[in-house]
Amino acid sequence: MRAQDETPPVTGVSRLLIDGRLVGTSSTFGSVNPATGEVFAEAPDATAAEAEAAIAAARRAFDTTDWATDKDFRVRCLRQFHDALVEHKEELRELTIADVGAPRVLTYGAQLEEPIGLVRYYADLLAGHPLTEELGESEVRGQKHRRWVELEAAGVVGAIIAYNYPNQLALAKLAPSLAAGCTVVLKGAPDTPLVTLALGELIARYTDIPPGVVNVLSSSGSEVGELLTTHPDVDVVTFTGSTATGRKIMAAASGTVKRVFLELGGKSAMVLLDDADFATCAQFAAFTVCSHAGQGCGITSRLLVPREKHDEIVAMVAAVFPHITVGDPASPDNYMGPLISAKQQAKVDGLVRRAVDAGAKLVAGGESSGPGFFYSPTLLANVDPDSEIAQEEVFGPVLAVIPYEDEDDAVRIANNSIYGLSGAVQSASDERAIAVARRIRTGTLSINGGNYFAPDSPFGGYKQSGIGREMGVPGLEEFMERKTMAVVVK
Incomplete structure (x- = not known):
């Protein structure tokens, strides 16, 4: 040697x-x-x-x-x-x-x-x-x-x-x-x-x-x-x-x-079916989108929810965000650190500002801070599935909540993307969640919290992912x- x-x-x-x-x-x-x-x-x-x-x-x-x-x-x-x-x-x-x-x-x-x-x-x-x-x-x-x-x-x-x-x-x-x-x-x-x-x-x-x-x-x-x-x-x-x-x-x-x-890239969707445990899913969605400040290609940055439960779920997610500790990444007490650069910080902020101008509701976050390139955990509600924020990869801690009408509509919205890297489906029934997951055109899927990522698991995407x-x-x-x-x- x-x-x-x-x-x-x-x-x-x-x-x-x-x-x-x-x-x-x-x-x-x-x-x-x-x-x-x-x-x-x-x-x-x-x-x-x-x-x-x-x-x-x-x-x-x-x-x-x-x-x-x-x-x-x-x-x-x-x-x-x-x-x-x-x-x-x-x-x-x-x-x-x-x-x-x-x-x-x-x-x-x-x-x-x-x-x-x-x-x-x-x-x-x-x-x-x-x-x-x-x-x-x-x-x-x-x-x-x-x-x-x-x-x-x-x-x-x-x-x-x-x-x-x-x-x-x-x-x-x-x-x-x-x-x-x-x-x-x-x-x-x-x-x-x-x-x-x-x-x-x-x-x-x-x-x-x-x-x-x-x-x-x-x-x-x-x-x-x-x-x-x-x-x-x-x-x-x-x-x-x-x-x-x-x-x-x-x-x-x-x-x-x-x-x-x-x-x-990816613009992965987490689909909450109408029988899901919304409180648990809200916590999962919030912490997931803030993992490494959202700088992950497989992160679920779209949250698809039943229209009649939209406001209720948004409130649950918003209640989780204050518990996400943001700061010096060297500290073991902080869950989320900075974005990689001032350029990325400006990109994320620009996407959020344009989303609000386009009609999305800014529920939480949307703020840059320093020193360093920090961006607060951000929640956008009532997002149009065809809008820029729902279609473009943000690579920041920004969660876009999109309402759907029924199960078929949820699948349609999840597939309404040039990307197909990852995703998640949540339901009280594994069988129902798996059936929906099989209709989503993406390379990896978490079903009811399942973790697919491991050395022996192939990772990659459909379409332009x-x-x-x-x-x-x-x-x-x-x-x-x-x-x-x-x-x-x-």
Whole structure:
């Protein structure tokens, strides 16, 4: 195992990982702590030339080493990586809180510790996953033929992630692509670069992953990402981010006909059927939309309620909001922290103001505060299902309550979206809730509070919420090619 003891600790000076070496750059950009609004560290600003070097290293590692074919070695390296993540999780926790603005409580779940489990999951899955499938013999023109299918690595992967859950997003791409035998160039988000760079440092210092197999970049602009999506030596692009950017990536990647996986936006609906426990559901809806200040693609930001119960349910949700603690994410007492940036804060506020102008009722919240980029938990009532606030992804702690007439109308409104990432259905009857859930065109659904999110659960969306699935067995096979072969039986 390599141990580059001369390198700084995980929370020290950040460096790129290119071809097995941790390297600095000639220029840097500031990483802002969203809870204070102040730059707290500098990140290396990779150039196109450095991105080219990373791609070349990944291509060389894939084409000239046995990484793609040595399954046992990959399992061992993934387990080393998992052990390093566990050993350094407290350093990563503090870095995630500062870089992402993630509340401390979330780092014990989806912001850090659950993603670490992804690496172990894929190491264990790979160890027992069959890479061949026998199709049996066939007879053609008097000869018998043995036929089979082999799974093999898809090649060089360009992985581009969003800012909101950088540990989850990076590891959900790194772990399965490495398990599959691919080599990777991973680009962190400009708003949260340090967490992703720290993962590269752990790989360089504490694993036997060969030089070039994993390369980690950060940059303040779009040039590096554009290069990854168009470069002929990149075989696969996997991207998490906005639908608008996903469309551009699909178009850019078409020139080289790359395989493209996209995990994009969402405008998920929580449907309260008329027999649901409204008080419990109101609490669930309020806390869900405020998780990580609403900065989650699968968060249920539309609450669909029976029209005759609209005002009653709105009052219940409004009564929950004062109990949601907002403030310094480093404090274990705070449930909700800041938005990622002043730009995002202004975007959320603009959407809320326009919603009110369009006829929605502002029941609670709708206020920015500082220092940092905080936005109060916000409740909008009597929202038109066709309005901007009901159609656009807000990525903020804003819940839009929409009344419906009957069950068919609720399903129609839930499906009235370009997105189809997640959702929820609440009813006194599991059978009734499941029947409604099956009519909603979305990739994941919580039924009566059920939690689907886990390393073995495929995650992804319908429609413009994306293409492909992350996690689970499909998340591994997204990074593999199927090769069908046959030989004459003698």
